Amino acid sequence: MIGLIAATAAGAAASERLAAAWPDETRAYPGPVRDAVTRAFAECDRLVCFLATGAVVRLVAPLLDDKATDPGIVCVDEAQQHAVALLGGHAGGANELAERVADTLGCRPVITTATDVTGVPGLDTLGLPVEGAVAAVGRAVLDGIPVHLDAHHIHPLPALPPNVQSTTDSHDPAANFTLRVSDLQGGSRTKADRTAVLRPPSLVVGVGASRGVATAEVLGLVRATLADHGLSPLSIARLATVDAKADEPGLIEAARVLGVPLVTHPADALAAVDVPNPSPAPLAAVGTPSVCEAAALIENGSELLVPKRKSTPATGGDATGPAMCTVAVARRRPRGRLALVGLGPGARDLLTPRARDELRRASVVVGLDQYVDQIRDLLRPGTRLVVSGLGAEEERARAAVAEARSGHAVALIGSGDAGVYAMASPALAEAGDDIDVVGVPGVTAALAAGALLGAPLGHDHVSISLSDLHTPWEVIERRVRAAAESDLVVTFYNPRSRGRDWQLPKALGILAEHRAPAATPVGVVHAASRPDQWHTVTTLAELDPATVDMVTVVVVGNTATRTVAGRMVTPRGYRWQR
Numbered sequence: 001m002i003g004l005i006a007a008t009a010a011g012a013a014a015s016e017r018l019a020a021a022w023p024d025e026t027r028a029y030p031g032p033v034r035d036a037v038t039r040a041f042a043e044c045d046r047l048v049c050f051l052a053t054g055a056v057v058r059l060v061a062p063l064l065d066d067k068a069t070d071p072g073i074v075c076v077d078e079a080q081q082h083a084v085a086l087l088g089g090h091a092g093g094a095n096e097l098a099e100r101v102a103d104t105l106g107c108r109p110v111i112t113t114a115t116d117v118t119g120v121p122g123l124d125t126l127g128l129p130v131e132g133a134v135a136a137v138g139r140a141v142l143d144g145i146p147v148h149l150d151a152h153h154i155h156p157l158p159a160l161p162p163n164v165q166s167t168t169d170s171h172d173p174a175a176n177f178t179l180r181v182s183d184l185q186g187g188s189r190t191k192a193d194r195t196a197v198l199r200p201p202s203l204v205v206g207v208g209a210s211r212g213v214a215t216a217e218v219l220g221l222v223r224a225t226l227a228d229h230g231l232s233p234l235s236i237a238r239l240a241t242v243d244a245k246a247d248e249p250g251l252i253e254a255a256r257v258l259g260v261p262l263v264t265h266p267a268d269a270l271a272a273v274d275v276p277n278p279s280p281a282p283l284a285a286v287g288t289p290s291v292c293e294a295a296a297l298i299e300n301g302s303e304l305l306v307p308k309r310k311s312t313p314a315t316g317g318d319a320t321g322p323a324m325c326t327v328a329v330a331r332r333r334p335r336g337r338l339a340l341v342g343l344g345p346g347a348r349d350l351l352t353p354r355a356r357d358e359l360r361r362a363s364v365v366v367g368l369d370q371y372v373d374q375i376r377d378l379l380r381p382g383t384r385l386v387v388s389g390l391g392a393e394e395e396r397a398r399a400a401v402a403e404a405r406s407g408h409a410v411a412l413i414g415s416g417d418a419g420v421y422a423m424a425s426p427a428l429a430e431a432g433d434d435i436d437v438v439g440v441p442g443v444t445a446a447l448a449a450g451a452l453l454g455a456p457l458g459h460d461h462v463s464i465s466l467s468d469l470h471t472p473w474e475v476i477e478r479r480v481r482a483a484a485e486s487d488l489v490v491t492f493y494n495p496r497s498r499g500r501d502w503q504l505p506k507a508l509g510i511l512a513e514h515r516a517p518a519a520t521p522v523g524v525v526h527a528a529s530r531p532d533q534w535h536t537v538t539t540l541a542e543l544d545p546a547t548v549d550m551v552t553v554v555v556v557g558n559t560a561t562r563t564v565a566g567r568m569v570t571p572r573g574y575r576w577q578r
């Protein structure tokens, strides 16, 4: 719950706006502010105070207890220009809340926690759970002190600054900070105050269960098994079982409590996995000789850490009845991560927040030099760039996939949407199921152009690339003809370049056979959202192809498209009139 505290009329008005925007998350605390702050501090996990920072500091000072449990506090000034994350930036969620408040009230977030403002990752922003001496090691990372990165594999982590190295000079007295990436508990006790441990999602816990198994029996067995083998529960990637148990309440609830997905597999897929301890009972019941071991091991390259083990009274099993649950634990190979990130048509504010997050999530960025230049300032320090010039698309795609396959977090970037006449298809044609793939949609040129022209895409429409470098012209021509015959609005990508100048007139000629040239609006948009942007609305009869180049899209209306007040408008179907 977010507590809202205001003292003035302006503060109260802003507080009401937040309450209206987030009705289920907020509670207003009216009355004298000292009292209101005290109650909200006790009852809420976050506070927004429409008060001066100084006033809030004095009010909460006597209430402060522990960074891990104190609520996060955001202060908003009287003029609503700033939302200041005052207290509990990370653990208390104040940084994130300040961003949300700023979005809603239209003011600026003020974040001062060191790791967020310098672009160096806080250890708690690396996408993995972290334990141990987080503050000390985080500080060392930030201060540029050598930190030993202790990892047996490459993990898909964001870029780390250059002082975090897997090889450090052991004679350097400062080099005794360690950042370990491991699913194992323990390790050397001597350096416990200088070691932080990131928990990779490396453990797959296979579970077999009888109908009606109790959640406590599943959780007890899972926890005891991991503890007995020195494995961290924070490294559980998922619980895995057979399809027939997909709706078993005790398993569903156990997965929920552990905060991991419950993944199920068909019995025949499990039966095909080679396991050390097959048995006839599950074969009769669900059609595979092994559930827990097979479900743990099903991913290629997995290694069995703990063979099948049954619940007992000591692990939370029923003292009177038979064991209801079995588990086995496997370690899977770290999986690299390939993000296909569309940067939008050019302008920074048309780059989506998710694309921005993915760029900061990567340690390797692959793309054309001009696109890398566009977002270089958004990358974490230490991000490795694999930059190439025009052409060589397949090589670029292969390079990105190879980096992901070796375990890195890779962002393959492109303009507009990464899947539209772009790198996503060559990359995915190459990628196997041994890497994780994340697609981030981008604003494609047709949409950026449509918004400038008016509403040309208001009814059925198609995009056609006029580049015959990779597609035979006959195929392109056949598609243009089909679009012409079916009266589709057409957006031409790659319309014309110095070496390819006859294709656009030819395509327009085909469209003109089916729509009246002088009455058909055509929009030309050059460099949408970039500094040299221009656009114009003309007609099929009037368009001068010489104005069109490779940074342009041409949008040809259909027989219903009209020009209204200089804007292209294609009516929606339900008002269709010819």
Ligand code: SAH
Residues within 6 Å of the ligand: 345, 346, 414, 415, 416, 417, 418, 419, 420, 421, 422, 443, 444, 445, 446, 448, 449, 492, 493, 494, 495, 525, 526, 527, 528, 529, 530, 549, 550, 551, 552, 553
């Ligand atoms: N993936 C990109 C398209 C790549 S094909 C996207 O989704 O937008 C390259 C073609 O896209 C260019 O020849 C041009 O026709 C078009 N294009 C890309 N960006 C553009 C922009 N900002 N303005 C106009 N056209 C653009």
